[in-house]
Amino acid sequence: MALTYMDLAEVDLGKLGTAVSDWKKSVDALKTAAESARDGMQAKSDKARWAGVNATVTREFVTKTVKEIADLHIEADSIHTVLFDGHTELVALQKKVRAAVEQDAANLGVRVEDIGEGKVRCFFPHIRGDSDDRTQEQLDAKQELEDRINRLLAHASEIDSSLARALGKSHGGDKHNAGHKSYESLDDAQAERAAELAKVGPEMSDKQYMELNSIMRFNARDADFSTDFYKSLGGPKEALEFYGRMSLDGTMGDDKERLALTRQLQRNMGLSLASATDPDNRSHLPASWASDFRKLGTQRVELYPGAGNSPYGYQLLGGMLRYGNYDARFINPIAEHVVQLHKKDPYRFMDNKPTVPGSDLDWGFNPSGKNGVGYDPLTSVLEGLGHSPEAAKKFFTDPPTAYNEDGTVDKDGTLDFTSYFDELNKKDFEWAPDSLVHPGSDEAKHAREMGPDALGHALESATTGAAWDADPPVLHRDEQTAEIMRQVIERYNVTSEDGPPHDVMKDSLARMGAAYIDDLNYSIMDFGGSGDPLNRDALFGHSSDGSTRTPFGEQPARNFMMLVAGDENGYKTLTSAQQLYMASGLAAFESNEDNGVSFAQNAAKVHGVLDESRSHGIREEFKDSEGAQQLARDQNGEWRKSLVTGGVTVVATAGAAMLVGPAAGFVAATAVPLVMESAGAAVSTAYGTHTMEYLKANEYKNDPAALLAVQDLEKVGERAVAQPVLNYAQATGMNDVESRNLINDIEKSYLTGKTVISNNEKVSS
Known part of the structure; x- marks a missing residue:
């Protein structure tokens, strides 16, 4: 009970x-x-x-x-x-x-x-x-x-x-005989029970399955428990066999309760494996487990005696790797090995997919159902990196190491690429179709999207220092993460020779842009490299970790924003981040009017860039229908109008914050923690709380006087930009004339941003 x-x-x-x-x-x-x-x-x-x-x-x-x-x-x-x-x-x-x-x-x-x-x-x-x-x-x-x-x-x-x-x-229940089972900790007892249940395998009842998941759920991140549990399974091969049998059992047929239990087990085993393979933990598995996993990766693992078409070790391991924050020393050699195997033959792991007509479309080694069925280990390891920020950062920055077929290091081996970022972002990189849908069906058109989506998640993790789906994310940026972001901006923009990103990557690119909204603002104030009369570094300050801002260059920053903000959801993500960033910066400069005005003008220019980018995106999306174009513009305007009239609010949670309101579905809390390391030398991690209070008190409220003051500005985008500026003017004690002049200057900056993109569009065309 x-x-x-x-x-x-x-x-x-x-x-x-x-x-x-x-x-x-x-x-x-x-x-x-x-x-x-x-x-x-x-x-x-x-x-x-x-x-x-x-x-x-x-x-x-x-x-x-x-x-x-x-x-x-x-x-x-x-x-x-x-x-x-x-x-x-x-x-x-x-x-x-x-x-x-x-x-x-x-x-x-x-x-x-x-x-x-x-x-x-x-x-x-x-x-x-x-x-x-x-x-x-x-x-x-x-x-x-x-x-x-x-x-x-x-x-x-x-x-x-x-x-x-x-x-x-x-x-032991025997009052005449002492000395039965002895435990060194409660973890010891829990690991023993989990091992007893695991030995039952697919034959365990739903009740037993629930008990196993319950024990693992609350102990998965405990290295003592996780290490004991994996050792109790036997070794790497036995661990793969157990996971494989449970996965096939849970994804077979249409038993939703069993599938839900299997999904829980997948997550629990992944989290447990991450803690058990971290060599910095007091208890951990020996390093031989990692090398054994790589050796087993290209071998068939027989799950049932006499069963044909057995899975490869990497297909089984991949299902677990999708969950958990893994140490780079464990996951990166596996990820490198998998990419190199994929390069030699993108379909080597696809030959054992079930081909029986009518077979379960989710039957495989990724019970979660997210990004593939689990037959392509490349997607799996990229998802693993998407939850392992430090490992992802090293994966995209460290020089590659050559591996043999058996996963051992090839000391004399050479590779024809110098970074995994370049290799995975090639225009002609061939992604495997990790799906059981029938070839030629409508669903098959999306079969090759899982890999690019996982790549986006891995890049999010590498650039932000947080798991791509962390809630809320806590940013950990440094020079290496910024360098990866610079590569992202150079690769994904409207002028890229390698072509546009896969559509499934756009949400990741938008969240990465939101995470670097401060550096994008910094880059827009580049003046084409002709000097910096306003002293950008003094104006924008440093990150909370002490590192300097990263200059992406004005044109690369604009081209990246034009690509991302051209998409509706990407536009909402970046605009929400920019709105919050602008308000926080103005709050920082209440005591320095000159810097505040300069900051506001540049922020308005960025807003103009984003608005015109979306306008361009609308023209491209609905080039054959003027009615659809107008409807999209109206919807765009209504969303921006909500920023002025109170549709978006800020909520502080556990030291970070998130957006709620119209944009909540698109801005997965990534943008808002940026206020803690945003504009101005006065900004620090401690400043975040004040910024939140400032936003609650002064921003996104339906202030009739403020709205009346900007009613002659024709476009909704201009009103959204003007609102925080009016709040700033009031906070710094400007009179009506000074406020009016400031708004006019901001309007010019905003229109400059729009014009730059409009001209860029004409040049590109």
Whole structure:
């Protein structure tokens, strides 16, 4: 039976703490008794010159008694250990649950109801006279709180079950015989149980499957547990066999519950493998596992005796690599080996895809269903790099190492490329169709998109220092990440000789652009390399990590933004980032009007670049339909108008922030943390909180006076740019004439940005 909310919230864990202390006393006392028995009674018995009955009965009795006392000590020590670990974890979980209810729920005006079965329901109570209307922000916060409490309860329930099971095995149930199962930690007991369940394999019941996932879910990032678990499977080959059998079992047929359990296992095994293969962890698998995985990568791994068409090791390993933040020393040699194998033959891993008509389209080694079925390991390792920022950065910057067919280093080998960025971004790079759809079908047109999408994710990770789907992302930029971003901007722009990106990459490019919105602004103020009369470095300051801004060059920055903002979603992502960046910069320069005006003019120019880029994109998308063009323009204008009238708000979360409102589906929180390392020398990581408060107080509000002041500006884009400038003018004490002149200057800068792109479009045409 699951631990309920009331069980955890109301239980007096002090009693369990007292039991832990009592058992510690027993352990110490039994240790003393065992030592005395061994050094006293046993020693004297061994030295005694007994004959006859004493030589057998008495000595045997003494030996047995000494062993029983030692066994009692071992049993007591095991019980104390698991009790101590269990008590520690339950206390921490209880504190989190109580804080969530007493603080977070109270602040939200939410009540928490225990609905049994280890679940709670959060709801807004009705108050007389209240309309009960809630904003999406409030509803999302309520749901996040409910999910968080339920995760804590599930974790507590798993600890409770593991603790009870470990105590039972330590005691053994025989009051006349001490010394049964001994554990050095609760992790030790949990890993043992996970191993027992794993040995059942595909034959495990759904209940057993849920138990395995529950244990792994809350221990996957614990290196002690993960290392013990993988060792219990046997070795690298046995780990691949277990994962492969479970994947095929879960993706076969249409059992949705079984598939959901298999997806959980895939994630859990990936996270566990990442922690178990990190050599910096106190507990970790030996380095031989990595070399063995590479050796097995090109070998067939027989999952069932006599089964034909067995999968390659890399196909099995790839399914796990899609989850977890891997150390570069483990994943990068694998990724390099896979790319080199793919270069020799892009289809070598495709020959064992099922070809039986009507076969399950998800039957394979990627139960998640995201980006392929799992037969192409290149897509898998790129997804792995997409969740491993440091490894991704090294992968795209370190010189390549040549590998033999068996995954060993080819010391005398040479490669015909000097970087994986160049190789994977070639116009003619051939991506494998990791799909089971019928060739020639409509779905088959997208079969080769999985690889490019995964490449976009890996580049996001490498340029931002955060997993591509982190929520929220915390940026970790440095000179190497900026250098990769420079290569991205040179490769993906409207003038690239290698052609446009795959459509599936555009969302990644937009998020990368948002993450570097400060450097894009810095680059736009390049003046064509003719000098810097406004001292850009003084105006833009440094990143919060102390590194200087990265100059991409005005033209490369414009060409990149023109490509990305030409797409509707890319435009929304970059424009939202720019709007927030502009507001934060103006907040930083409230005490320096000259720099504030210069910053605003440049930011307005960037807005002009983005708006005209989208206009160009609309003309290209709907060149054959004036009606569709006009509809797209109207929709574009309405979205930008929402930036002025309150449609986009800012919410601080856990030291970062995210956009909510019309753009929430497109700006996956990447842009907003930039305010913590944005314009002006006054900006630092500590400045982020002030910026958030500034935005809440001054930005994106429906201010009739401010809107009236810019009503003669014809275009919505101009109004969106003018609004934060008017707020700035008010904050710095400008009079009406000064405000009007400032708006005129900003309008000119905005139109300059539009003109630059318009002219660029004509030249390109």
